[in-house]
Amino acid sequence: MLAEVNQICDLVRKCGELIKNADRKAMKIQEKEGRANLVTEYDKKVQEILRAGLKEIVPDAGFIGEEEEKHTFSESGKFFIVDPIDGTTNFIKDYHMSCISVAMIEDGKGKIGVVYNPYLDEMYYAQKDCGAYCNGEKISVSDEDLENGLVLFGSSPYHEELSKKTFEMVYDYYLKALDVRRSGSAALDLCTVAIGRAELFFELILSPWDYAAGGLILEEAGGIITDMDGNPIVYDRPCSVFARNK
Ligand code: IPD
Numbered sequence: 605m606l607a608e609v610n611q612i613c614d615l616v617r618k619c620g621e622l623i624k625n626a627d628r629k630a631m632k633i634q635e636k637e638g639r640a641n642l643v644t645e646y647d648k649k650v651q652e653i654l655r656a657g658l659k660e661i662v663p664d665a666g667f668i669g670e671e672e673e674k675h676t677f678s679e680s681g682k683f684f685i686v687d688p689i690d691g692t693t694n695f696i697k698d699y700h701m702s703c704i705s706v707a708m709i710e711d712g713k714g715k716i717g718v719v720y721n722p723y724l725d726e727m728y729y730a731q732k733d734c735g736a737y738c739n740g741e742k743i744s745v746s747d748e749d750l751e752n753g754l755v756l757f758g759s760s761p762y763h764e765e766l767s768k769k770t771f772e773m774v775y776d777y778y779l780k781a782l783d784v785r786r787s788g789s790a791a792l793d794l795c796t797v798a799i800g801r802a803e804l805f806f807e808l809i810l811s812p813w814d815y816a817a818g819g820l821i822l823e824e825a826g827g828i829i830t831d832m833d834g835n836p837i838v839y840d841r842p843c844s845v846f847a848r849n850k
């Protein structure tokens with residue numbers, strides 16, 4: 605593994621402490637575009653800590669953070685895609701199911717992925733072609749069939765027009781699988797499939813910062829991630845996500 609992977613994990617762990625010890629009662633919450641789309645001062649604080657810290661770790665890499673005004677993607681070279689808090693609604697509700705997600709993309713492909721759940725102190729990380737790990741242990745997807753599988757889904761909460769189709773699909777999976785779950789953090793859902801605790805995850809629209817890191821972790825754990833039509837996921841615009849153990 606590259607030394608940078610450990611350095612990113614250390615940085616992300618520090619951000620996790622900030623989230624865990626946040627003064628949630630006093631924090632400012634703002635609304636963003638779309639339904640139920642909120643942002644807190646902690647999303648912004650963590651983003652700025654990551655921007656400065658990642659610049660020191662990989663000085664020649666660009667930076668894209670969810671809470672920035674403008675997102676400039678590049679097809680070549682290195683850039684980070686960061687979700688400072690994935691699961692902001694959970695964070696606001698003190699639901700203890702949020703994470704920090706950092707991916708580094710190189711020449712259009714995922715190179716490093718780090719996802720940290722501070723509540724369980726679970727650090728997921730992967731480097732392209734080097735496997736996926738959680739707290740130092742190698743992880744892999746399960747080989748369970750759908751019939752005995754847990755299906756995770758995201759409700760695309762900021763896109764109400766997709767909710768009917770989403771819940772029809774959930775009902776279908778509910779009948780075919782063992783059961784269904786909705787966590788509120790897409791990055792953690794991808795890691796949950798990667799570590800073999802669930803078998804499938806889908807969401808009809810997500811942004812690159814939601815899936816860039818978790819997607820690489822899943823692939824390095826032996827899983828598959830595409831969009832709902834079977835095409836490779838993209839890093840320069842939103843797409844649907846269909847992730848599974850096999
Ligand atoms: C959201 C979470 C959620 C998913 C949404 C995402 P945010 O990210 O990952 O699980 O259903 O589509 O936007 O807004 O909490 O960073």
Ligand code: CA
Binds near residue numbers: 687813
């Ligand atoms: Ca997110």
Ligand code: CA
Binds near residue numbers: 670689690692
């Ligand atoms: Ca977020």
